[in-house]
Amino acid sequence: MNNLFEDRLSRIRERMAKACERAGRNPAMVNLLPVSKTHGPELVCEAAACGLTVFGENKVQEAKQKIPLCPSHLIWHLVGHLQTNKVKDAVRLFAVIHSVDSLKLLTAIDAAGELTGRVMPVFLEVNVAGESSKFGLAPADGPSVLNAANALKRVDVAGLMTIPPIAEEPEHARPFFKQLRELRDQWRQETGFALNELSMGMSHDFEVAIEEGATWIRLGTVLFGSREV
Numbered sequence: 001m002n003n004l005f006e007d008r009l010s011r012i013r014e015r016m017a018k019a020c021e022r023a024g025r026n027p028a029m030v031n032l033l034p035v036s037k038t039h040g041p042e043l044v045c046e047a048a049a050c051g052l053t054v055f056g057e058n059k060v061q062e063a064k065q066k067i068p069l070c071p072s073h074l075i076w077h078l079v080g081h082l083q084t085n086k087v088k089d090a091v092r093l094f095a096v097i098h099s100v101d102s103l104k105l106l107t108a109i110d111a112a113g114e115l116t117g118r119v120m121p122v123f124l125e126v127n128v129a130g131e132s133s134k135f136g137l138a139p140a141d142g143p144s145v146l147n148a149a150n151a152l153k154r155v156d157v158a159g160l161m162t163i164p165p166i167a168e169e170p171e172h173a174r175p176f177f178k179q180l181r182e183l184r185d186q187w188r189q190e191t192g193f194a195l196n197e198l199s200m201g202m203s204h205d206f207e208v209a210i211e212e213g214a215t216w217i218r219l220g221t222v223l224f225g226s227r228e229v
């Protein structure tokens with residue numbers, strides 16, 4: 001098989017490997033999360049045929065339509081903002097939630113987990129740049145949310161996620177990725193949470209994110225092409 005998707009994937013894997021090499025990191029520690037939002041099940045099937053098994057979506061409603069039409073062995077991560085009224089669906093559809101941005105949401109996910117009997121791995125989304133247009137916890141609120149999470153039995157706060165400000169130059173994202181890693185190190189000390197996962201880096205800046213310690217890079221456009229909507 002030799003197609004456009006497979007070519008894109010192998011080029012991305014090469015770029016990931018080079019970034020790991022530059023940073024002296026083990027490539028096995030960096031996970032590619034293909035973000036299939038706006039694209040149909042056909043393209044997901046094509047990606048699955050290349051061996052990809054974990055996919056990201058940013059909207060519960062879209063995922064609810066799409067997931068039943070995709071191969072059943074696939075695993076789905078939610079990367080977009082989650083409203084509390086969609087938590088029950090999210091807990092049913094997704095294996096990991098990257099975008100927990102409040103204690104209220106974390107508590108709602110915990111409560112939904114009580115019903116399903118599952119523990120949901122989640123990442124806290126941090127608004128490192130303090131942009132008013134973005135979701136995410138203020139860095140100052142991280143430790144208190146983590147301390148409160150100690151009491152929740154159905155969520156496992158496994159890491160942090162961020163979306164840096166839009167910039168022309170991938171290098172401009174570096175300080176924000178670095179800041180997320182440093183917050184992680186600090187909160188690890190302060191709270192005892194290991195926070196091993198760092199979900200950071202998208203099509204435009206994933207190599208910089210890998211150099212700064214990303215364990216999940218979330219790739220849409222560079223893998224699936226541009227989005228119509």
Ligand SMILES: *Cc1c(COP(=O)(O)O)cnc(C)c1O
Binds near residue numbers: 037079080221
């Ligand atoms: C769409 C999206 C991505 C992927 O974006 P690209 O720039 O197309 O790679 C990553 N993370 C989140 C939260 C998204 O919504």
